[in-house]
Amino acid sequence: MAKLSIQDLKKIKENAAKGISLRQEQGRIKVTVHMGTCGIAAGAREVMSTLVEEIAQADRQDIQVVASSCMGMCSSEPNVTVQVEAEEPIIYQKMTANKMRQVFKRHILLGEVQTDFALAKM
Amino acid sequence: MNKIRTELLLCGGTGCHSTGSIKVRDALKNELDKQGLGKEIKIVETGCNGFCAVGPVMLVQPEGIFYQKLAEKDVPELVEEHFLKGRPVKRLFYKESASKEMIPQMHDIPFFAHQELRTMRNKGIIDPEVIDDYIARDGYFGAAKALTEMTPQQIIEEMKISGLRGRGGAGFPTGMKWDFASKSPGNVKYVLCNADEGDPGAFMDRSILEADPHAVLEGMIIAAKAINATKGYIYARTEYPLAIKRLEIAIAQAKEYGFLGDDILGTGFSFDIEIYQGAGAFVCGEETALMRSIEGKRGMPRPRPPFPAHKGLWEKPTILNNVETLANVAQIILKGGKWYSSIGTETSKGTKVFAISGDVNNIGLVEVPMGTPLRTLIYDVGGGIPDKKKFKAVQLGGPSGGCIPEYLLDTLVDYEEIAKVGAIMGSGGVIVMDESTCMVDMARFFMDFIQDESCGKCTPCREGTKRLLELLEKICDGRGELEDIDILEELSVTIKEASLCGLGQTAPNPVLSTLRYFKDEYYAHIIDKKCPAKRCVALLKFEVDPDKCKKCGLCFKACPTEAIVWKKKEVAYINKEKCVECLTCFSKCKFDAIN
Ligand SMILES: Cc1cc2nc3c(=O)[nH]c(=O)nc-3n(C[C@H](O)[C@H](O)[C@H](O)COP(=O)(O)O)c2cc1C
Ligand code: SF4
Ligand code: SF4
Ligand code: SF4
Ligand code: FES
Ligand code: FES
Numbered sequence A: 001m002a003k004l005s006i007q008d009l010k011k012i013k014e015n016a017a018k019g020i021s022l023r024q025e026q027g028r029i030k031v032t033v034h035m036g037t038c039g040i041a042a043g044a045r046e047v048m049s050t051l052v053e054e055i056a057q058a059d060r061q062d063i064q065v066v067a068s069s070c071m072g073m074c075s076s077e078p079n080v081t082v083q084v085e086a087e088e089p090i091i092y093q094k095m096t097a098n099k100m101r102q103v104f105k106r107h108i109l110l111g112e113v114q115t116d117f118a119l120a121k122m
Numbered sequence B: 001m002n003k004i005r006t007e008l009l010l011c012g013g014t015g016c017h018s019t020g021s022i023k024v025r026d027a028l029k030n031e032l033d034k035q036g037l038g039k040e041i042k043i044v045e046t047g048c049n050g051f052c053a054v055g056p057v058m059l060v061q062p063e064g065i066f067y068q069k070l071a072e073k074d075v076p077e078l079v080e081e082h083f084l085k086g087r088p089v090k091r092l093f094y095k096e097s098a099s100k101e102m103i104p105q106m107h108d109i110p111f112f113a114h115q116e117l118r119t120m121r122n123k124g125i126i127d128p129e130v131i132d133d134y135i136a137r138d139g140y141f142g143a144a145k146a147l148t149e150m151t152p153q154q155i156i157e158e159m160k161i162s163g164l165r166g167r168g169g170a171g172f173p174t175g176m177k178w179d180f181a182s183k184s185p186g187n188v189k190y191v192l193c194n195a196d197e198g199d200p201g202a203f204m205d206r207s208i209l210e211a212d213p214h215a216v217l218e219g220m221i222i223a224a225k226a227i228n229a230t231k232g233y234i235y236a237r238t239e240y241p242l243a244i245k246r247l248e249i250a251i252a253q254a255k256e257y258g259f260l261g262d263d264i265l266g267t268g269f270s271f272d273i274e275i276y277q278g279a280g281a282f283v284c285g286e287e288t289a290l291m292r293s294i295e296g297k298r299g300m301p302r303p304r305p306p307f308p309a310h311k312g313l314w315e316k317p318t319i320l321n322n323v324e325t326l327a328n329v330a331q332i333i334l335k336g337g338k339w340y341s342s343i344g345t346e347t348s349k350g351t352k353v354f355a356i357s358g359d360v361n362n363i364g365l366v367e368v369p370m371g372t373p374l375r376t377l378i379y380d381v382g383g384g385i386p387d388k389k390k391f392k393a394v395q396l397g398g399p400s401g402g403c404i405p406e407y408l409l410d411t412l413v414d415y416e417e418i419a420k421v422g423a424i425m426g427s428g429g430v431i432v433m434d435e436s437t438c439m440v441d442m443a444r445f446f447m448d449f450i451q452d453e454s455c456g457k458c459t460p461c462r463e464g465t466k467r468l469l470e471l472l473e474k475i476c477d478g479r480g481e482l483e484d485i486d487i488l489e490e491l492s493v494t495i496k497e498a499s500l501c502g503l504g505q506t507a508p509n510p511v512l513s514t515l516r517y518f519k520d521e522y523y524a525h526i527i528d529k530k531c532p533a534k535r536c537v538a539l540l541k542f543e544v545d546p547d548k549c550k551k552c553g554l555c556f557k558a559c560p561t562e563a564i565v566w567k568k569k570e571v572a573y574i575n576k577e578k579c580v581e582c583l584t585c586f587s588k589c590k591f592d593a594i595n
Helices: A006-019 A037-041 A044-058 A097-110 B014-018 B021-034 B072-084 B131-136 B141-149 B152-162 B174-183 B204-211 B213-227 B241-257 B287-294 B323-335 B337-341 B374-381 B415-420 B439-453 B459-476 B483-498 B502-506 B509-526 B554-558 B584-588
Strands: A029-034 A063-068 A080-084 A090-092 A118-121 B006-011 B041-046 B058-061 B065-067 B190-195 B231-237 B272-278 B318-322 B351-358 B364-369 B391-396 B402-405 B429-434
Touching: A006 B131, A006 B141, A029 A044, A037 A044, A044 A063, A044 A097, A063 B072, A080 A097, A090 A097, B006 B014, B006 B021, B014 B021, B014 B241, B021 B041, B021 B072, B131 B213, B131 B241, B141 B213, B141 B323, B152 B174, B152 B213, B152 B323, B152 B337, B174 B213, B174 B318, B190 B204, B190 B213, B190 B287, B190 B323, B204 B213, B204 B241, B204 B323, B204 B351, B213 B231, B213 B241, B213 B318, B213 B323, B231 B241, B231 B287, B241 B272, B272 B287, B287 B318, B318 B323, B323 B337, B351 B374, B364 B374, B374 B391, B374 B429, B391 B439, B391 B509, B402 B509, B439 B459, B439 B509, B459 B483, B459 B502, B459 B509, B483 B502, B483 B509, B554 B584
Parallel strands: A029 A063, B006 B041, B190 B231, B190 B318, B231 B272, B351 B429
Antiparallel strands: A029 A080, A080 A090, A090 A118, B006 B058, B058 B065, B351 B364, B391 B402, B391 B429
16 A cells, blocks of 8 residues: 555544544434334334435434333334433434434424424433 | 443453452343343443442443442343433332441442542543553544654643652652653663552552543653654563553554554654563562563662662663553643643642452542542542451551551642651552451561562672561561561661662561551560450460450351351350361451450
């Protein structure tokens, strides 16, 4: 490989920093996918994969994804909680891959709460 | 595109390897794939996390959940429950030894909470075999700055401002050492890294090399620029195969990126590093002996002056620095000497890595600011003494160190303060001892080590340490006489004064410091023919005191040779024919009933 210059070093750092971003600071936005048994049965895995893909596509390092256990509301599964720093968490219900995409683009990226899918504010 | 949502930072240090982290890793990989999580969740094998005693350990990020004592059989449950369903597995959390409280998050565990990570800032975060991980954490930016923006003198000034002192034991100011070598005439100079780590029980250098090898290389590159050296050697002991392997990988990667070799970063500066494997003799850690050893000769110290800064390896100007010292250099250059000296005490700046071991709940590697009281180190970070036993002493500085009694526990971690109470900072070994330690026996143990390791070149060290050992053995055997104490003291002073190298000069420290604080134990052995801690076999009767015996049977259950006769509600009795004097019953009896 050719000799590095300081410019190259900076570029490597920028890229590499993305790769280890999860290991250091906590994200500014936290998205929790509730993955109880019934949540998974209702399609939470697909919702989770969609979310992860959207984040990767948007190339955002400040969004933290957490799987958590069920919330005790089987009838509304899959549930997803979106918490933007310092704002009230919003719980979305009966999520699908498509709804997840919409919540990601509108709420997470643009800050518009998608009240149609929202179950409650926590 | 990064589609990872969770990273599993699994410890891959020597300690965790030996407790099974490789098996856990393979099982995790399998199980994650099986559950279809392989693409969302990534396993990162890190270097030592520091908490080896509860290994294999793993940190789940970004949640910050810390798992301990993982085993292959835990993996299916862990993956299904935590990573699939989001229910962290409580039984694998850290349990506080005193309160039995379970603590899920790493930063809430007292062992980690009191630490300030500078030298070990990358431990447990980066994969030591991936250079980009290191670069992501500002790696090689210190070297880039030193090479492109700074003159050698500016680098040395920054090091002086930082106040960094050598972490290999003596605490010599690093900037000053570099200054001497930089001013020495000559166009061939060397930078050496001391990774011999001969102190028994010490493993901080090994951990740093395993967890963050590039930090040491980067420190050496900066040192080379400061003194205008062209070649460096890392003197590592063969017993450190994982550290050596990771260093080799790191050197190869640094060469590939052009941080080592000719014309580094296009600056015209050239520097290369080679690993030299030493056979692991304690004296080879001494600087002049180490240089002899690299030259291929027998590792024996020589008188100084001439100092290595003028005539070192192959008679050329040379600097030798410890692993931990070098691991601090890049950050000092990048963030400035003032940043480094902003914590610490008047004479001791920055942080220090300690290896805490012995009779303490949290055994492991910790980094705390200079100026931390020993009490905080032992009770808050170390979690105190197990089994409700009483603290007796803490031995600091390894075989050439000294011990500090309870009433001096508020002594601060600082080169001068520790020296004042008769110990040394040394390389950072901290051995905690509870009431069941016999201080005469402890001095004997260290003298045995030292006596074996003396290179034999000078008589006071070679013969003197042997005599010290004989005297200590005599006292432990119950044959001690009062005048032996005077002889121990006189001999110690002579050895200190008349020895050529640091080994002999510090060899009597364990004797002197136990005489200073625990002379009554020497008297008890000599006059009363008793070992108060009940460790010295020759002074024990191996009899049960019927008045003290509570008939609990613990000794009976523990005895490996069935030498103890005991029935429910009856006083125990020791059959001396069968007893092998292993002392197990002494440590098991909670009522101090065995004499
Ligand atoms: C007997 C003896 C053994 C030593 N062993 C080591 C060692 O294992 N590692 C180490 O870094 N320094 C050791 N030293 C100290 C070195 O001689 C030297 O002072 C040190 O490596 C310099 O680096 P520093 O200024 O960064 O501390 C030892 C000294 C003596 C006298
Ligand atoms: S003091 Fe001991 S170890 Fe050092 S040179 Fe003399 S005999 Fe060798
Ligand atoms: S010293 Fe060991 S062998 Fe002897 S009685 Fe006690 S436990 Fe048994
Ligand atoms: S452990 Fe101590 S108290 Fe218990 S039976 Fe043995 S000697 Fe007696
Ligand atoms: S299992 Fe998820 S609400 Fe019941
Ligand atoms: S080797 Fe794993 S914590 Fe030290």
